[in-house]
Amino acid sequence: MTPRTPATMPAGSPAAAGSSVLLDLRHISHSFGGVRAVDDASLQIATGLITGLIGPNGAGKSTLLNLIAGSIQSRSGEILLDGQNIATWPAHKRALAGIARTFQLSSEFKRLTVIENMLCGVHLSRGESLGSALLGPRWWGRAQRDAIDRAVEILTRFALDQKGNELAGSLSGGERRLVEIARALMSQPRVLLLDEPLAGVHPRSAGRIIDALQSLRDSGVTMVMCLHEPDAVKRACDGVVVMAQGSVIAVGSFDEVRTNNAVLGAYLGA
């Protein structure tokens, strides 16, 4: 599979042909104490593609993902999801609006089984409030069984269906990453934010994760992911956004940004 047309654009530039803008970030800033982690960043993410977010350490990539997901509230600017400003929404409300995410340190629920992890990713119609929980499995069992069917379907895509009853904490690093991604998919998100999905993962597992992500992209899921590995960026991403010192310094295809002087300067300190 090859990357599609780069479709991640700086604010104000026209959308790539055939792609609509799903996520529109306008003048986002955030500081930690005196450090400006994200500085007036503006960006547009097109529907149905994988956008890579790269940059040297401390560039503000993870902070930007956290700002989009709502794990950190932005102090200024707008985050438009399909035209609606979600910048002030709490994280759980953004998730309900279709923004799913994974974390830099894998965040599977270690002492829950894989299938339980998956079930946490979807809202069951029954059994998730105290009142309906007390009514017992006869009340909520069917809703759960339907969700289990869906979970098995997703786990099968990731070749994890045999691991369903195992505690998530007992899986390998790569499998944990896959469980985290699979869990995020349970809610059928519109955009999936992945923070270093290949960090600490064996190269063989990394290839498996990239294949899975491209398969997801082909099924219509929009993704934004922070990455460090150039080969993985080239292989997995349709477009690349480069950040340095909290600002977006370049946007384009991998081949375009690798020769960009500003990007070379940011990485090499020139």
Next chain:
Amino acid sequence: MSYYTSILLTYFFIDVIAALGLDIQVGLTGILNFGFIMFQAAGAYTVALTTLGPPSKWLGTQTYFAGWTLPFPVPLIAAIVVGAVLSFLIGLLVLRRLRSAYQAIVLLSLMLVCYDIVISSRGLFNGTTGLGSITPPLQSALGLSFTGYQWAYTAFCGAVCAAIFFLARRVYRSPFGRLLAASREGENAVEALGRNVFRLRLVSMMIGGGLGALSGGLLVGSVAAWSPNSWSFFETIIYFAAITLGGVGNSYGTLLGVAVLQIGIMEGVTYLPQIGPPGFMDYLQQAVIGLALIAVLWLRPQGIIRERRPMLLDTGRLGFRLIRRPAALSQAASTTGDTAS
């Protein structure tokens, strides 16, 4: 012997109710509630105030605010409501911004503040002396002998305990319980999955607070008195020791932990030959409980019965089976001091 047995059983049932409330907060949800005993106290004082009648009745020997004589079981229901409301208010303060260890510190501080307020304000609950002569529920209406009534009360506490245990099992096994367990494992991840973690934890806090208060209400019906000595910080440690010993995050572990701690250790110590000065055996009892807690955390942090998770794929049903816990996880839990299995 018969009276002793009935008292022992009554305490066992009451302690199981309280320990289940604490386990839902600590074992299932991961809220380190070091102030748990204040909810039991809230329930006990509520039952006392709704049973004793007006303070004028005591000609100044007992002073407290308000005072009613409400029919059974209204005082117990009031105790649950007060416990839930108190835990709701405390949850608003503690759960929104603070994380694990800080929550524990603030909850302990709040308990100590409440303790000081109760001790220093005699007009609230009769200060350090506490409240006495609290009429046990339906004692005169049943017309039983002293021992007969005690057994009837034991049976009542047993029935309430069984009902609570049944309902707690439903919570543990439900999707709601699963979300509580998930929030214990990773608050941010649960939030990112579209759940309001603050609300989930607040509900857990209220369940625990309500059950703690119910246990206090039942306890005061048995001992007919309640004073600040009844709810020192060490009482919270006893409940923590019980759920840790039995195995946190599962209802059977809680049941076993209370049995081992209360019947095996606390009562067992009283059968030892009396040594040392008066009161020494009480201190010895506390020391043994502390040592038992340390031993469990060192040797078997997951407790006697480790948490069980449902094997949903094998059966297609909702039965629970034991899943072997990876050694790495056990080690991680012991080194981080995290006792939930």
